[in-house]
Amino acid sequence: MKFFINVFLISRLKVREKNEDSNQLIFASARFFDDFMGRIILHLDLDSFYASVEEMRRPEIKGKPIVICVFSGRSEDSGAVSTANYKARELGIGAGMPIARAKMLARGKDVVFLPNDIEHYTEVSDKIMDLLDDEADALEQVSIDEAYLDLTDRCRGDWRAARKVAEEIKSKIKELESLTCSVGIGPNKLVAKMGSKHKKPDGLTVIMEGEVQSFFGNIPVSKLHGIGFKTIEVLDRLGIKNGKDLAGFDFKTLKENFGENKAKKIQEIARGIGDTKVEQRLKKQVSKMATLKEDARSAEQVFGRMNELLAELSRKTAKKGARFRTVSIITIDTNLRMQTKSETIPESESVLGAVHVFERLMKDFFKENDGVVLRRIGVRVSNLTYKKIQATLKDFGKFVV
DNA sequence: CGACGTGTAAC
DNA sequence: CCTTTTACACGTCG
Numbered sequence: 001m002k003f004f005i006n007v008f009l010i011s012r013l014k015v016r017e018k019n020e021d022s023n024q025l026i027f028a029s030a031r032f033f034d035d036f037m038g039r040i041i042l043h044l045d046l047d048s049f050y051a052s053v054e055e056m057r058r059p060e061i062k063g064k065p066i067v068i069c070v071f072s073g074r075s076e077d078s079g080a081v082s083t084a085n086y087k088a089r090e091l092g093i094g095a096g097m098p099i100a101r102a103k104m105l106a107r108g109k110d111v112v113f114l115p116n117d118i119e120h121y122t123e124v125s126d127k128i129m130d131l132l133d134d135e136a137d138a139l140e141q142v143s144i145d146e147a148y149l150d151l152t153d154r155c156r157g158d159w160r161a162a163r164k165v166a167e168e169i170k171s172k173i174k175e176l177e178s179l180t181c182s183v184g185i186g187p188n189k190l191v192a193k194m195g196s197k198h199k200k201p202d203g204l205t206v207i208m209e210g211e212v213q214s215f216f217g218n219i220p221v222s223k224l225h226g227i228g229f230k231t232i233e234v235l236d237r238l239g240i241k242n243g244k245d246l247a248g249f250d251f252k253t254l255k256e257n258f259g260e261n262k263a264k265k266i267q268e269i270a271r272g273i274g275d276t277k278v279e280q281r282l283k284k285q286v287s288k289m290a291t292l293k294e295d296a297r298s299a300e301q302v303f304g305r306m307n308e309l310l311a312e313l314s315r316k317t318a319k320k321g322a323r324f325r326t327v328s329i330i331t332i333d334t335n336l337r338m339q340t341k342s343e344t345i346p347e348s349e350s351v352l353g354a355v356h357v358f359e360r361l362m363k364d365f366f367k368e369n370d371g372v373v374l375r376r377i378g379v380r381v382s383n384l385t386y387k388k389i390q391a392t393l394k395d396f397g398k399f400v401v
Numbered sequence: 402c403g404a405c406g407t408g409t410a411a412c
Numbered sequence: 413c414c415t416t417t418t419a420c421a422c423g424t425c426g
Contacts, residue, residue, distance in 0.1 A: 070415045080415040082412095095412085098413055143412055143418090228410045261421075281419095289416060326404085336414060340406060376415085
């Protein structure tokens with residue numbers, strides 16, 4: 001009997017915690033019933049975060065359409081929209097849109113355009129993430145305005161308790177920062193994420209195991225998390241419209257169109273299957289990009305801007321206590337074609353110590369691309385390793401994100 | 402297999 | 413006219 005239970009536990013652990021050390025088995029029996037019951041995962045998304053934060057700290061713009069912009073500095077209105085609040089979205093303004101177009105749509109209306117202030121948003125975000133950390137077994141911050149919480153142990157399989165936790169979190173965030181958020185709760189990260197997308201803003205959607213199939217089945221494939229524009233084009237040709245179509249589609253045909261791995265992946269998405277753990281991940285690369293004031297036709301013309309970028313990249317990298325092995329430049333020419341060049345070197349701690357490598361890559365790029373005219377450039381270090389002591393995963397995660 | 406470059410997706 | 417940052421998968425080459 002003991003043997004049987006162990007076999008069962010090991011197989012569960014394989015499915016659920018592939019990356020865990022075998023010493024996790026020590027805790028396995030204590031978690032037997034949790035394993036048996038499955039997990040409860042919560043995903044939280046702060047509603048039009050940047051715009052809402054600005055609205056909160058500037059009483060004079062309350063209730064107005066607000067558009068947060070990334071100005072590229074090339075001309076008065078060059079750049080793109082980062083976030084539009086719901087009032088602005090009613091006018092057709094949305095993220096990613098050129099600022100000039102957003103201003104056309106806003107013509108004659110009282111719309112507030114603001115440059116983004118990431119520093120401030122990060123401060124607000126950090127406070128909220130701290131709050132979330134207190135509510136969960138594990139926290140995974142995936143971006144400045146999104147996080148996953150594992151509530152499995154905390155709620156012991158009780159979905160109504162999980163809903164209570166969500167409501168509590170929502171009211172705390174409102175109290176503390178006057179912000180709303182959308183929350184999804186499900187048996188894995190994918191389902192939780194789809195739940196939080198389902199009702200916005202200020203939503204709360206719970207999808208239990210038994211409800212996954214019908215929820216995912218009725219959703220258009222274009223709304224599935226992880227399925228983007230290119231994939232949709234192919235799915236469309238195959239006549240696949242919603243989750244049900246994809247979940248039940250002939251695998252061989254999918255494989256012919258997407259390759260084995262991607263076929264498997266998108267079909268699992270359509271079935272609401274996912275088993276990745278909620279855990280704070282360390283960054284694997286750091287980069288910094290910028291649009292040039294003026295188009296550049298030679299390496300020497302971009303060195304000035306590149307050195308500024310490297311100074312910032314250096315700070316970012318040092319702050320995380322990261323070392324790197326790979327150095328890259330990223331170029332975007334006037335036709336918006338992106339290219340990268342990279343080189344792997346002996347492990348280094350100092351970005352500025354590797355300036356000559358960035359410069360050489362840039363020179364080589366111009367040598368290899370005769371007549372190219374650059375609009376934007378970027379620098380990146382990857383192949384990161386971390387030296388700082390990992391006091392607790394929580395603190396380290398916060399430090400690194 | 403590691404290094405390098407590109408494409409897709411999400412934020 | 414067209415921003416920024418990251419992850420990951422895949423093909424290719426030596």
